[in-house]
Amino acid sequence: MLIGLIIGALARLVMPGKQSIGVIMTTVLGAAGSLIGTWLSYKLGYSNESGGFNVIPFLVGIIVAVILIASYLGSPAAAAPCAEMHRRQTE
Numbered sequence: 001m002l003i004g005l006i007i008g009a010l011a012r013l014v015m016p017g018k019q020s021i022g023v024i025m026t027t028v029l030g031a032a033g034s035l036i037g038t039w040l041s042y043k044l045g046y047s048n049e050s051g052g053f054n055v056i057p058f059l060v061g062i063i064v065a066v067i068l069i070a071s072y073l074g075s076p077a078a079a080a081p082c083a084e085m086h087r088r089q090t091e
Contacts, residue, residue, distance in 0.1 A: 003030075003031065003034055004027045004028065004029075004030040004031025004032075004033075004034055005023070005026065005027045005030060006030065007030035007031070007033050007034045007037075007058075007061050007062055007065050008026035008027055008028075008029050008030020008031070008033070008065055008069070009026060009030065010030075010062050010065075011029075011030060011033060011062050011063075011065035011066045011068075011069055012026060012069060014062065014066055015066055015069060015070065019069060019073060020073075021069065021072065021073065025072065026069075029065055029068045029069050029072060030061075030065050032064075032065070032068055033061050033062065033063075033064040033065025033066075033067075033068050034058075034061040034064075034065070035061075036061070036064045036068075037057055037058075037059075037060035037061030037062070037063065037064040037065070038054070038057040038060070038061060040060055040064070041054075041056050041057040041060045042057070
């Protein structure tokens, strides 16, 4: 889960604007992005023949996590808390 937190945090850092999601959802979406990104990298033919840190799957995981976070923020499940927070700020 630590990798999910790191991937999710980096994805949120790359995204423009403010994302109002919590640490748990950031970790879950980051972990999903990491798994999907690694799987996708290897399916597209990446192989880490030299050993060491897998940079390409890591970067692809961040890109996938950005897409997942953007999708989550556009979903109705995320819209209700955002609307409530916006209402509180404008009062």
